[in-house]
Amino acid sequence: MTERTYSFAYGRGEKSFTIDDDLVISEVRTRPFPVIPKDQIREKVLETIRNPIGTKPLAEIVKPGDTVAFICNDPTRVANSFDFMPVFVEELNRLGIPDENMRIVFALGTHRAMTEEEMAAQVGADVAKRLKTYNSISTIDEDFIEFGTTSRGTPVRINKHLCDVDHIIMTGTIVHHYFSGYGGGRKAILPGCAAMETVRVNHSFMLDPKAALGVTVGNPCYEDQMEGVEIFAKGRSLFLFNAILNAKHEFVGMFAGDWREAHREACKFVDQVYGAVIPQEADLVVASCGGYPKDINVYQMQKTMDNAMCAVREGGVVILFADCEEGSGSAVLEETFRRLKTPEAIRAELEGNFRIGANKAFAVTRPLSKARFILVTSLDPELAHDMLFTAAVKTPEEAFALAREYVGEKPTVILMPEGSLTVPRVE
Structure with a gap:
C-alpha cells in the first residue's frame, strides 16, 4: 500500500x-496552459481589446466625450477585475473619455448588495475612487427599464444605469455553468443586471433536461438569455471582454469583441482548459x-x-x-x-x-x-x-x-x- x-x-x-x-x-x-505573467497583463489586455473578434477596436468605436458603463463581477465570481479595469480606464482616458463619463455597474444577479470595500477590492481602490459605482439590485423595481419580452415569455427588464450611456463594456470570466451552458458573455446583462422577475422566468427553464452544463444549442436558458440581450442591445453599442483563469486565479486567456462571437470563441477555449x-x-x-x-x-x-x-x-x-x-x-x-x-x-x-x-x-x-x-x-x-x-x-x-x-x-x-x-x- x-x-x-x-x-x-x-x-x-x-x-x-x-x-x-x-x-x-x-x-x-485544469490543463496546464501557459500563464500570462503579471508584468505582461497590461500589454495583453491592450492587445486583446485592440484586436477584437467580430467588431472594430474600441479606438474606432468610442468618440471623445462619449459615456461608458462597465459591467463587473461581484465577489462570488473570481474575475481579477482589479488587473484589467485600470488598463481599460487608462485606455479610455487616452481615447478622450474622462473619468466622470465612466461608471461601473456590478452584476449581482440575485445576490446581495456589495459594500464600498468589496467594490474597491473587486476593481482596485484607485478605479473605485475615480469612477461612480452602482450595485444592480434585482429587487429594486424602479432601477429597471423594460424593453419587451422574449419569445419564451421573459420580460426584458435591465438596470437603468446601462440604459443612458453611449457604450457598455461587459467584463468577467468564463467557466462552465450547470444550466446556462457557460458563464460570461450575455450573462453580464441577463441575469447579471436584470430585474428579479426577468431572472425568475429565465431560470425557470432550468427544469428542461437540455438546460445543461456546456450546452448552448437547444438550451432554453441560454437561448432565452441571448434573445433577451439581443432585444436590449438593439441600437446600442456593446463590447465584450472575457478572461479565462486557471485554478490559481491566473490569466490563461483573454477574448474581446462582439458579445456573441468573442464569447463563442472563448467557450471553445474553456472546453480545452x-x-x-x-x-x-x-x-x-x-x-x-x-x-x-x-x-x-x-x-x-x-x-x-x-x-x-x-x-x-x-x-x-x-x-x-x-x-x-x-x-x-x-x-x-x-x-x-x-x-x-x-x-x-x-x-x-x-x-x-x-x-x-x-x-x-x-x-x-x-x-x-x-x-x-x-x-x-x-x-x-x-x-x-x-x-x-x-x-x-x-x-x-x-x-x-x-x-x-x-x-x-x-x-x-x-x-x-x-x-x-x-x-x-x-x-
Missing part, C-alpha cells in the same frame, strides 16, 4: 488527508470547490456538486470540501428543503410556481439523486441533513470513515482538487 497525503483548498485555508495511492484512478485538474477525460466513473470522488469564494455558501458550492456528479458512479459517494462560511446563502433555499423534504416535491412545486432560491434546492437535489454527498464543512449538520446531504463533518478522517460504510475499504477514487472548474467526462 502506497499512502500519499493531499492538501485541498478549503475556505480561506486548506484541509489535508491521506489516501492509498493505488486506489486513485485519476486526478482531475477545464474539460478532462477520466477512465471510468469512480466509487468515490474527493472534491474541493477550490476554496473561498467558491465555497462561501451552499449556493456557490452547488456548482462543484454538478461537476463531481460527472465523475462518480450511480450510488457512489462524493466527499466534498466546502467551508460555507456564509451558511446556505439563501433563506428561501433552506425554507424550501425544510418544508418540501423530497426532490420530487421540490420539482413539482417549481413546475407550478418557480421561485429564485427554491430553484437552487432543485439544483442541489440533482447530484444527490445520483450519489451520496458527505460534506467536510463548517455548515450546521442539522441544516445539511435538512438539505438531504448524507452528512456534514468537520474532518476528512470522519468523512472517509463514513464513506467506507458505503463503498467499502478499496473503492476506485477520483480526486478533484479544482472541482468548481473541472468538468470530467468518460470518452
Whole structure:
C-alpha cells in the first residue's frame, strides 16, 4: 500500500488527508496552459481589446466625450477585475473619455448588495475612487427599464444605469455553468443586471433536461438569455471582454469583441482548459470547490456538486470540501428543503410556481439523486441533513470513515482538487 497525503483548498485555508495511492484512478485538474505573467497583463489586455473578434477596436468605436458603463463581477465570481479595469480606464482616458463619463455597474444577479470595500477590492481602490459605482439590485423595481419580452415569455427588464450611456463594456470570466451552458458573455446583462422577475422566468427553464452544463444549442436558458440581450442591445453599442483563469486565479486567456462571437470563441477555449477525460466513473470522488469564494455558501458550492456528479458512479459517494462560511446563502433555499423534504416535491412545486432560491434546492437535489454527498464543512449538520446531504463533518478522517460504510475499504477514487472548474467526462 502506497499512502500519499493531499492538501485541498478549503475556505480561506486548506484541509489535508491521506489516501492509498493505488486506489486513485485519476486526478482531475485544469490543463496546464501557459500563464500570462503579471508584468505582461497590461500589454495583453491592450492587445486583446485592440484586436477584437467580430467588431472594430474600441479606438474606432468610442468618440471623445462619449459615456461608458462597465459591467463587473461581484465577489462570488473570481474575475481579477482589479488587473484589467485600470488598463481599460487608462485606455479610455487616452481615447478622450474622462473619468466622470465612466461608471461601473456590478452584476449581482440575485445576490446581495456589495459594500464600498468589496467594490474597491473587486476593481482596485484607485478605479473605485475615480469612477461612480452602482450595485444592480434585482429587487429594486424602479432601477429597471423594460424593453419587451422574449419569445419564451421573459420580460426584458435591465438596470437603468446601462440604459443612458453611449457604450457598455461587459467584463468577467468564463467557466462552465450547470444550466446556462457557460458563464460570461450575455450573462453580464441577463441575469447579471436584470430585474428579479426577468431572472425568475429565465431560470425557470432550468427544469428542461437540455438546460445543461456546456450546452448552448437547444438550451432554453441560454437561448432565452441571448434573445433577451439581443432585444436590449438593439441600437446600442456593446463590447465584450472575457478572461479565462486557471485554478490559481491566473490569466490563461483573454477574448474581446462582439458579445456573441468573442464569447463563442472563448467557450471553445474553456472546453480545452477545464474539460478532462477520466477512465471510468469512480466509487468515490474527493472534491474541493477550490476554496473561498467558491465555497462561501451552499449556493456557490452547488456548482462543484454538478461537476463531481460527472465523475462518480450511480450510488457512489462524493466527499466534498466546502467551508460555507456564509451558511446556505439563501433563506428561501433552506425554507424550501425544510418544508418540501423530497426532490420530487421540490420539482413539482417549481413546475407550478418557480421561485429564485427554491430553484437552487432543485439544483442541489440533482447530484444527490445520483450519489451520496458527505460534506467536510463548517455548515450546521442539522441544516445539511435538512438539505438531504448524507452528512456534514468537520474532518476528512470522519468523512472517509463514513464513506467506507458505503463503498467499502478499496473503492476506485477520483480526486478533484479544482472541482468548481473541472468538468470530467468518460470518452
